Amino acid sequence: MKPVVPALTTLLAIAALANGEARAENVPARPAAFAPCAACHTVQPGQKSFGPNLHGVVGRKAASLPGYAYSNALKAANITWNRQALDRWLTAPQKAVPGTKMPFPGIADPAKRQQIIEYLQKLR
Numbered sequence: 001m002k003p004v005v006p007a008l009t010t011l012l013a014i015a016a017l018a019n020g021e022a023r024a025e026n027v028p029a030r031p032a033a034f035a036p037c038a039a040c041h042t043v044q045p046g047q048k049s050f051g052p053n054l055h056g057v058v059g060r061k062a063a064s065l066p067g068y069a070y071s072n073a074l075k076a077a078n079i080t081w082n083r084q085a086l087d088r089w090l091t092a093p094q095k096a097v098p099g100t101k102m103p104f105p106g107i108a109d110p111a112k113r114q115q116i117i118e119y120l121q122k123l124r
C-alpha cells in the first residue's frame with residue numbers, strides 16, 4: 001500500500017467525525033431562509049415560543065397543536081400543512097388565511113420558500 005492511502009483514510013475518518021458532531025442528535029441543518037421564522041418559532045419538540053412549535057408541522061392539520069392559542073381564522077381555515085399549503089401560506093400568510101395572527105409579510109422568493117419547506121419536512 002502506498003503511504004498516501006492511509007493518510008487519506010485518516011483524513012476522511014476525521015471529516016466524518018466532525019460532521020457527526022455538527023449533526024448531533026440528527027438535527028437537520030437549518031437553512032438561512034429559516035432565520036426570520038426562528039424569531040417566533042421553535043422546532044425543538046416540547047418547547048414553547050411566541051408562534052406554534054413547528055416540529056412535525058408537515059402533515060399536521062393547521063391550528064391543531066394542543067395548548068397553543070391559535071387565531072379563530074387559522075382554526076377555521078381547514079388546512080393540512082402539505083407542501084402546497086405551506087408554499088401558499090409562506091408567500092403571503094394574510095392572504096392565505098385572512099385574519100391570522102402570524103405577523104409576517106411573507107417570502108417572495110420561491111427558492112427560499114422551497115428551502116424552508118424542505119427543512120420543515122425533515123423535522124419529524
Ligand code: HEC
Binds near residue numbers: 037040081104
Ligand atoms: C413575528 C412572529 C412570526 C414570524 C416571524 C413567523 N411566524 Fe409563523 N406563526 C406565528 C404565529 C403567531 C402563528 C399563529 C397564527 C394564528 O394562530 O393565526 C404562526 C403560525 C405558523 C404556522 C401554522 C402552524 C400550525 O400549527 O398550524 C406555520 C406553518 C408557520 N407559522 C410557519 C412560519 C415560517 C416557516 C416562518 C418563516 C418564514 C414564520 N412562520 C414566521 C408567528 C410568526
